[in-house]
Amino acid sequence: QPTDAIDALFAWVRQLGGTINAEVKVNKDGFRGLFASQDIPENGTIASIPAAAIMNVGGLNESFAVPTLMVLREFKDPNTRFAPYTAMWPAPDGLVNSCNMHEKYIKMWKSEYWERNQRDWQYHLESLHKGTLNPDIEYTIAEVVGNTPVSIEDLQYACAISSTRYVSTSRRQRLLMAPIFDLANHDRDCLHLLGPYDVSDFLTFLAGAPLKKGDEICYSYGALRDDYAVAHYGFLPRLEYPPRLALVDHPDQDPASYSHDQPPSEQPFTGTPEEMRTEMERLLAIYRQVKALPDSLPPQPKGTDYTYDLMKELEARRLAALEWHISDLASKLGTKAEL
Ligand SMILES: C[S@@+](CC[C@H](N)C(=O)[O-])C[C@H]1O[C@@H](n2cnc3c(N)ncnc32)[C@H](O)[C@@H]1O
DSSP states (O other): OSTTTHHHHHHHHHTTOOOOOOEEEEEESEEEEEEEEOOOTTOEEEEEEEEEGGGGEEEETTHHHHHHHHHHHHHHHHTTTTTHHHTTTTOOGGGGGGTTTOOGGGGGGOHHHHHHHHHHHHHHHHHHHHHOOOOOOOOOHHHHHTTSSHHHHHHHHHEEEEEEEOOOOOOOOSSOOOGGGGGEEEOOOOEEEOOOOSSSSSEEESSSSSOOOOOEEEEEEOOOOHHHHHHHSOOOOOOOOEEEEEOGOOOOOOGGGGOTOOOOOOOOOOOOOOHHHHHHHHHHHHHHHHHSOSSSSOOOTSSSOOOHHHHHHHHHHHHHHHHHHHHHHHHHHHHHOOO
């Protein structure tokens, strides 16, 4: 996540009429992020981003291929007018999600759902690359990118960039890639918000709570359970207490139908003793299964492989959350759990 292209990005957005009351720095956890450059009162403007600086990469109902190809077109075009924006995107080795995670990590999910999800992405991108997608596909590579050579790695990268950086607004339901705003890191409880982007040519990022100069500016990407955050964004959110079950382990969630608007309950499970016993058995079975699955890669020294560390940390958090919820049910039932 380079910071050297930021000055040119800010100058470009301001030249197009934008306002930015923020700056970019590396945060305490080592990630690039957005920080208030002055005190901003509640409802004050963090940034106002002109439409001309925003990349509109598709509609909410279109397939993944549209944002992927729209991003790729700008990335491949040496004369793109978005050059100040594309220059600050993370480099291909600086971001990871299901679009571009190497297949050697697939078995580290230890979850049928997420393994299939990653294989599906691989398959879709390979199909797009070969031109064998079904007739419902909106664009071919040549239609959008022309004759420029495109590798499968290019598609994986463009897919990862678009899916980790787009946003849509309540009124304007497009996939929007908005510079400056897209530098805000996730915090589930974050109060800062986007305007509806419906009455002017500016997308406004507003302070939902007062900001002091130097505060990191967050945005809530949604309820994001750990496994969902790793698959979609390639990071682990702040650890919470009580530990949150992975999306795939949650009792009332089919991960395939997860929506930010209707996230699974945050409350520990409760019910009749019979229901609690059944739930405890269900969680125990998952716990034992995850514990029993062998590691698919040899151990790596911490700090040498970001994705390996991320997947191991995800597994450790998943097991810790299962242990907590199993023990919670056991104590409500007045028994002891045999982990
Ligand atoms: C929209 S960007 C946010 C800005 C990003 N840090 C950057 O410099 O380009 C989303 C990406 O930022 C990172 N990110 C967002 N929130 C994070 C957090 N709370 N902790 C660590 N990384 C985070 C993830 O890599 C995610 O895919």
